[in-house]
Amino acid sequence: METKKLFKLFSIFAAISAITIGGGYAMIPVIREYVVKRYAIVSDDEFLGAVARAQSIPGAIAVNLSLILGSNIAGVSGAIAALIGVAVPPFTIMVLVGILFGNIVNIPLFSGFLRGVRATITAVLVYLSYQLILNKLKRKKVLISLFVITLLVLILKLPLFWTVLVTTVVVYMIQGDKND
Amino acid sequence: MIEIFLTFLKIGLIAFGGGYGAIGLIQDEVVQIHHWFTQQEFLDFLSIAQMTPGPIGLNASTFIGYKLYGLTGALLATAGFILPSILWVYVLLKTLKLVTRFVDEKRLIEALKGAALVLILVATYRIGSASVIDLSSMFIFICAFLALIFLKKLSPIWIILGGGVAGILLAAF
Numbered sequence A: 001m002e003t004k005k006l007f008k009l010f011s012i013f014a015a016i017s018a019i020t021i022g023g024g025y026a027m028i029p030v031i032r033e034y035v036v037k038r039y040a041i042v043s044d045d046e047f048l049g050a051v052a053r054a055q056s057i058p059g060a061i062a063v064n065l066s067l068i069l070g071s072n073i074a075g076v077s078g079a080i081a082a083l084i085g086v087a088v089p090p091f092t093i094m095v096l097v098g099i100l101f102g103n104i105v106n107i108p109l110f111s112g113f114l115r116g117v118r119a120t121i122t123a124v125l126v127y128l129s130y131q132l133i134l135n136k137l138k139r140k141k142v143l144i145s146l147f148v149i150t151l152l153v154l155i156l157k158l159p160l161f162w163t164v165l166v167t168t169v170v171v172y173m174i175q176g177d178k179n180d
Numbered sequence B: 001m002i003e004i005f006l007t008f009l010k011i012g013l014i015a016f017g018g019g020y021g022a023i024g025l026i027q028d029e030v031v032q033i034h035h036w037f038t039q040q041e042f043l044d045f046l047s048i049a050q051m052t053p054g055p056i057g058l059n060a061s062t063f064i065g066y067k068l069y070g071l072t073g074a075l076l077a078t079a080g081f082i083l084p085s086i087l088w089v090y091v092l093l094k095t096l097k098l099v100t101r102f103v104d105e106k107r108l109i110e111a112l113k114g115a116a117l118v119l120i121l122v123a124t125y126r127i128g129s130a131s132v133i134d135l136s137s138m139f140i141f142i143c144a145f146l147a148l149i150f151l152k153k154l155s156p157i158w159i160i161l162g163g164g165v166a167g168i169l170l171a172a173f
Helices: A002-019 A024-038 A044-056 A061-104 A108-136 A140-156 A160-174 B002-014 B018-033 B039-051 B056-102 B105-131 B135-150 B156-172
Strands: none
Touching (some): A044 A061, A061 B018, A061 B039, A108 B018, A108 B039, A108 B156, A140 A160, A160 B002, A160 B105, B002 B018, B018 B039, B039 B156, B056 B105, B105 B135, B135 B156
């Protein structure tokens, strides 16, 4: 019974990961469709709570979500089953693409295609930034500091890793200021 | 080869804002710091990662790992990128109560969102300044942006594929 449950978790997340294109944010509604509606392994409230938590920690949202939901449903082994489910299809696909990629990237038609996709990714990124600013970060002081930090990274080519660590501390401190 | 594992471990450890936040970090490490690939190559990889199924950060990690050291590289990069998630979920589920005794949860969440915004803004500028470079890419960018705003029901894959097809058509003229 236990093995069956774990296999089900694995196969649900593998299916989701194999069919959704467009990255984490695009995957959330699909994952919801599967785990809440089609297979009903979690309630909608539980799902939305898990999404909020998955977004608050670093890492790919789909990966975090698989770990949280898997562990809610079947503990540590559930988390592992769901994680393997999420990771295996993209891994296989990317390795296959890697094998073929060298031969197709030089076709002019394909490079035109990639250029178009890149412009689209930029649109997705601008849209994401806009949503983050609009819905989540309302304090002016925090926003201005974030823009200044971003400019510093871009102009001085600061290493992102350390900048992000410092940013987290700075934003945490700024909010302590009651005169905001 | 251990370097690739450690690099992606580092990326996964602070990739706030999901896969799109990870992109800026991956670019920083792979292009700026280690010079494993040129900006142009990185952008090609990114487009591939975006068009293939699965989380974009995970796809990009696997693909870059593969490009560097074949199957072993792909495994190392993927493992490096995923392991921190396990750590963070563990912290989140098991020790959050302990952590919130010492720090204010609301302020912490705001700070993490701030970190995500910086990551995504940096990625936006770096990818945008190399991708929206002429009239045709500007045209695709604007159409895609409008589609994202007004066609919320439309799956992003159609917008991405549409952008690609438009890229082919505009390149032909």
